[in-house]
Amino acid sequence: MSVSAGPEGAAPYVEVSSVVGRRERRRRPLLDSVSVRFEDARPVRPFRWPPGGRYFPGWYWAATTRQHAQRFGTDNRWWARGMAVRARCYDREVRAFLARHPRGAVVCLGEGLETQFWRVDNGTVQWLGVELADSAALRRRLLPDTDRRRTLTGSLLDERWMREVDASDGVLVLAQGVLMYVAWDRVRALVEACTARFPGAGLVFDTPPAWFAAGTVRGRFRYPAGYRPPPMPWGMTPARLRELRACPGVATA
Numbered sequence: 096m097s098v099s100a101g102p103e104g105a106a107p108y109v110e111v112s113s114v115v116g117r118r119e120r121r122r123r124p125l126l127d128s129v130s131v132r133f134e135d136a137r138p139v140r141p142f143r144w145p146p147g148g149r150y151f152p153g154w155y156w157a158a159t160t161r162q163h164a165q166r167f168g169t170d171n172r173w174w175a176r177g178m179a180v181r182a183r184c185y186d187r188e189v190r191a192f193l194a195r196h197p198r199g200a201v202v203c204l205g206e207g208l209e210t211q212f213w214r215v216d217n218g219t220v221q222w223l224g225v226e227l228a229d230s231a232a233l234r235r236r237l238l239p240d241t242d243r244r245r246t247l248t249g250s251l252l253d254e255r256w257m258r259e260v261d262a263s264d265g266v267l268v269l270a271q272g273v274l275m276y277v278a279w280d281r282v283r284a285l286v287e288a289c290t291a292r293f294p295g296a297g298l299v300f301d302t303p304p305a306w307f308a309a310g311t312v313r314g315r316f317r318y319p320a321g322y323r324p325p326p327m328p329w330g331m332t333p334a335r336l337r338e339l340r341a342c343p344g345v346a347t348a
């Protein structure tokens with residue numbers, strides 16, 4: 096998949112390329128592709144765990160620049176595999192929540208262009224994405240809001256999004272791939288605000304280990320295609336886990 100801002104004034108355009116059936120390769124706009132579940136796409140090669148293997152080989156195609164932007168699988172095999180596994184973990188949490196709260200509210204902080212809604216939708220969930228202005232505008236253009244799924248413009252650090260959540264049928268807050276970019280004291284404040292506002296709600300987030308986060312701050316990582324992960328000011332440690340467990344209203348962490 097690829098997004099490109101393109102030449103100034105041009106509308107951004109996102110296409111997803113997938114292999115369907117035995118050989119048929121399809122490339123379609125993002126909104127037409129969201130119903131294709133990752134598990135249903137035929138892998139080009141087997142999904143293996145050992146290092147040195149190739150995972151989800153293929154290319155990001157930048158439709159705006161009409162170039163293959165990056166090879167997904169060879170250069171970034173660990174990264175690619177991690178993203179896919181992470182998405183599956185989040186899906187599992189959402190499905191478990193919806194089994195208990197079919198009409199519950201799912202809030203995706205920093206949703207980006209994630210298309211999880213289409214993978215887990217049960218027909219009754221209320222879905223709210225929270226994104227910064229530029230990304231929210233792009234998302235709404237590519238994945239327009241509906242009555243049960245909308246994107247709110249704002250920062251996850253600004254508690255205003257909480258007012259938009261109907262908590263009457265249970266709340267699950269997801270922060271996939273985003274809290275590591277926020278200062279630790281703001282993360283703790285967010286956890287405290289969520290527990291105060293939505294007692295009994297779930298919060299799912301992921302973090303890198305502390306050594307990896309420290310490496311990003313020092314600019315130590317660079318992928319062969321040139322991508323550098325942005326600085327991640329913190330990573331999980333036993334001490335931080337203890338801090339979270341001590342937050343008022345946190346039941347388990």
Ligand SMILES: C[S@@+](CC[C@H](N)C(=O)[O-])C[C@H]1O[C@@H](n2cnc3c(N)ncnc32)[C@H](O)[C@@H]1O
Pocket residue numbers: 204205206207208209225226227230249250251252270271272273276
């Ligand atoms: C690494 S992307 C993850 C996107 C998506 N959650 C996923 O897993 O595919 C991080 C996203 O968080 C958003 N983001 C960063 N800081 C944010 C903030 N303070 N409030 C809301 N969104 C934020 C970015 O715009 C970006 O879309």
